[in-house]
Amino acid sequence: MLLSVCLMGLFDFYLFIFHIVSQRNKDIANVQIYMYTPRLYLQTMVQEQILSWYYGVWTLRGSSGNIQIFSIHSFYSTFLLLKMAVHGPFVKIHPVVLASIADSYERRNEGASRVIGTLLGTIDKHSVEVTNCFSVPHNESEDEVAVDMEFAKNMYELHKKVSPSEVIIGWYATGYDITEHSVLIHEYYSREAQNPIHLTVDTALQSNRMNIRAYASAQMGVPGKTVGVMFTPLTVKYVYYDTERIGVDLLQRTRASPTRTNGLTSDLAQVASAAGRIQEMLNTVLSYIEDVLSGKVMADNSVGRFLMDLVNKVPKISVEDFESMLNSNINDLLMVTYLANLTQAQIALNEKLVVL
Amino acid sequence: VLAGRLSTPTPTPHPLSSRAPGPKSSVVLKIIKHYQEEGQGSEVVQGVLLGLVVDDRLEITNCFPFPQHTEDDADFDEVQYQMEMMRSLRHVNIDHLHVGWYQSTYYGSFVSRALLDSQFSYQHAIEESVVLIYDPLKTAQGSLCLKAYRLTPKLMEICKEKDFSPEGLKKANIGYEHMFEEVPIVIKNSHLMNVLMWELEEKSTMADKHELLSLSSSNHLEKSLQLLMDRVDEMSQEIVKYNSYCRNLSKQQQQKHQYLQRRQQENAQRQSRGEPPLPEEDISKMFKPPPPPPRMDTLLIAGQINNYCQNVKEFTSQNLGKLFMAQALQHPSS
Numbered sequence: 001m002l003l004s005v006c007l008m009g010l011f012d013f014y015l016f017i018f019h020i021v022s023q024r025n026k027d028i029a030n031v032q033i034y035m036y037t038p039r040l041y042l043q044t045m046v047q048e049q050i051l052s053w054y055y056g057v058w059t060l061r062g063s064s065g066n067i068q069i070f071s072i073h074s075f076y077s078t079f080l081l082l083k084m085a086v087h088g089p090f091v092k093i094h095p096v097v098l099a100s101i102a103d104s105y106e107r108r109n110e111g112a113s114r115v116i117g118t119l120l121g122t123i124d125k126h127s128v129e130v131t132n133c134f135s136v137p138h139n140e141s142e143d144e145v146a147v148d149m150e151f152a153k154n155m156y157e158l159h160k161k162v163s164p165s166e167v168i169i170g171w172y173a174t175g176y177d178i179t180e181h182s183v184l185i186h187e188y189y190s191r192e193a194q195n196p197i198h199l200t201v202d203t204a205l206q207s208n209r210m211n212i213r214a215y216a217s218a219q220m221g222v223p224g225k226t227v228g229v230m231f232t233p234l235t236v237k238y239v240y241y242d243t244e245r246i247g248v249d250l251l252q253r254t255r256a257s258p259t260r261t262n263g264l265t266s267d268l269a270q271v272a273s274a275a276g277r278i279q280e281m282l283n284t285v286l287s288y289i290e291d292v293l294s295g296k297v298m299a300d301n302s303v304g305r306f307l308m309d310l311v312n313k314v315p316k317i318s319v320e321d322f323e324s325m326l327n328s329n330i331n332d333l334l335m336v337t338y339l340a341n342l343t344q345a346q347i348a349l350n351e352k353l354v355v356l
Numbered sequence: 357v358l359a360g361r362l363s364t365p366t367p368t369p370h371p372l373s374s375r376a377p378g379p380k381s382s383v384v385l386k387i388i389k390h391y392q393e394e395g396q397g398s399e400v401v402q403g404v405l406l407g408l409v410v411d412d413r414l415e416i417t418n419c420f421p422f423p424q425h426t427e428d429d430a431d432f433d434e435v436q437y438q439m440e441m442m443r444s445l446r447h448v449n450i451d452h453l454h455v456g457w458y459q460s461t462y463y464g465s466f467v468s469r470a471l472l473d474s475q476f477s478y479q480h481a482i483e484e485s486v487v488l489i490y491d492p493l494k495t496a497q498g499s500l501c502l503k504a505y506r507l508t509p510k511l512m513e514i515c516k517e518k519d520f521s522p523e524g525l526k527k528a529n530i531g532y533e534h535m536f537e538e539v540p541i542v543i544k545n546s547h548l549m550n551v552l553m554w555e556l557e558e559k560s561t562m563a564d565k566h567e568l569l570s571l572s573s574s575n576h577l578e579k580s581l582q583l584l585m586d587r588v589d590e591m592s593q594e595i596v597k598y599n600s601y602c603r604n605l606s607k608q609q610q611q612k613h614q615y616l617q618r619r620q621q622e623n624a625q626r627q628s629r630g631e632p633p634l635p636e637e638d639i640s641k642m643f644k645p646p647p648p649p650p651r652m653d654t655l656l657i658a659g660q661i662n663n664y665c666q667n668v669k670e671f672t673s674q675n676l677g678k679l680f681m682a683q684a685l686q687h688p689s690s
Contacts, residue, residue: 095556096386098552098556099386099549099552100386102546102548102549102552103380103417103418103549104448104450105548106546106548107448107449107450108449109449134448135448136448137447137448148447151444151447154440154444155444158437158440158441158444161423161437162420162421162422162423203548212555238556247384248553248556251384251543251545251553268673268674268677270674271674271677271678272677275681314685314686317686319686322683322686326679326682326683329675329679330676330679332574333672333675333676333679334672336577336581336668336672337668337669337672337673340584340664340665340666340668340669340672341665341669343584343588343661343665344661344662344665347532347591347658347661347662350595350658351532351658354598354651
């Protein structure tokens with residue numbers, strides 16, 4: 001018992017040092033450090049053994065420069081057997097998964113407070129990539145939970161036909177907390193996949209945000225006696241294919257319109273909007289420069305170097321060369337347009353002649 | 357009561373047609389992802405759209421992809437796959453009404469016989485079904501390219517009768533422009549999706565590739581022009597065929613005419629000499645008219661060429677804009 005308290009003390013000391021170091025070194029200012037002092041959800045009560053337990057979450061946000069320490073010391077009375085998950089800290093999620101989850105939440109049966117489903121994806125050495133999902137019907141009441149496993153198996157088979165490289169890597173649930181039923185469901189999924197990931201999407205928008213969190217499970221408890229499951233949080237990253245990124249950009253424009261609709265714009269308008277975006281970015285940069293010049297903001301060398309790169313990217317070409325390049329390109333494009341128009345006129349003419 | 361979709365359809369006026377398909381954003385993302393994962397190369401990927409018809413709009417609420425046709429085609433039953441998928445989706449309250457299908461395209465070359473047939477069968481069953489054409493290469497260049505097409509009623513008539521001869525088409529007075537009508541697409545999001553979008557915006561990194569403004573696009577132009585040239589070649593072949601047919605037909609008419617005239621002369625001569633006239637032979641058997649070439653293919657090719665030209669023109673207009681922007685950058689600061 002004393003040993004475990006000492007260990008916890010050392011651990012805290014280590015964290016403290018780390019924080020000081022990160023404050024000094026601005027280069028890692030953007031790194032979010034999730035320390036693995038776990039957030040404990042003790043699922044099984046071990047009455048006689050444990051005197052107290054606590055939530056211990058340490059999050060150091062180096063970028064914002066403040067520490068949020070939620071933990072209070074306490075002590076364990078039992079040894080913790082931690083079998084940490086095999087995955088590294090990253091879970092990469094594609095937005096298509098989140099969109100499907102939101103969609104299935106909207107379609108849930110009356111009376112169901114949350115939706116669950118299976119996550120499909122691929123497992124890499126260091127991280128897991130979630131690329132697809134489907135929802136599974138289930139019933140949840142106070143004391144029991146029923147999941148339609150046949151359905152899950154069927155759907156997985158069907159999906160496998162289309163993309164044979166996807167495997168079951170976990171499951172998702174909407175809602176904020178992890179309940180006891182989650183443990184049971186998680187156990188079922190551990191039979192399907194090793195080290196399944198559990199994803200929660202807070203669609204009820206508690207705390208005014210849609211929190212998207214991922215967890216991996218780890219065993220804990222007293223060996224031989226009561227064993228419980230602990231869910232350790234993992235970092236969530238959003239990954240896109242290029243085309244997905246472009247699609248998401250378009251979809252994000254629906255936020256602006258009042259009827260939540262969005263049409264697909266014509267091409268020249270798209271170029272104009274892209275130019276508009278660059279203009280905005282340039283304005284931001286310019287205002288920053290003005291501030292620095294007038295002394296309001298401290299000059300930052302790294303930003304200065306980026307600015308140099310930016311200005312040097314515009315290639316220096318002599319005026320005649322550039323004019324000739326520009327003109328030849330414009331000529332090419334005009335010629336192609338002319339040819340296209342000519343072809344269209346030809347086939348229209350042909351059409352009319354046939355009818356005669 | 358939260359069962360069902362949160363989105364409420366608001367009728368907005370559209371110039372082309374009153375039936376505008378409104379896909380949900382999840383559908384769009386799924387289509388993109390399907391192509392990305394499965395459709396490398398110039399193969400098309402296909403899938404089914406599900407949704408329902410509300411007022412005068414078509415709402416597309418879900419979709420699922422079709423697996424590729426692989427070597428072991430024999431033991432794979434497409435219809436069964438579809439049925440099973442739809443049955444399963446019904447369990448999770450997803451609309452299981454077929455409202456159309458989607459397909460990816462390579463540089464815009466999708467006007468083909470297969471597409472026509474499939475779309476015809478869909479439209480025959482459900483009147484408002486559309487085919488969504490997703491162009492991944494154009495999307496990779498900067499902006500989502502998703503178009504919805506339906507067959508015009510005239511074309512539906514013709515397909516029903518399967519009369520593709522020139523006379524039939526002439527009767528219907530169809531031109532290549534009247535084959536497909538494009539229907540404008542409106543993407544709708546529910547409030548929950550909007551929240552999701554905000555979340556994603558905060559968490560994800562800036563797009564570091566501004567593909568839309570890149571100037572190096574001659575590759576795309578070359579490919580498009582190549583395809584255009586191929587089509588024009590095919591078109592000219594068809595035209596030659598048709599011309600030769602016309603010539604043959606008119607020659608035959610002439611021959612028939614001549615023969616008839618000779619017959620009449622002979623008959624007149626014989627009558628003047630008092631001999632019985634020669635029996636009237638069956639001319640139609642002697643001069644069998646040559647078979648007319650089917651005009652449907654020509655129509656399709658013409659439509660395809662038109663499509664290519666449109667794409668090329670859009671592309672050049674974009675590029676011109678970009679070139680002028682580059683010019684503005686080069687001028688000394690004024």
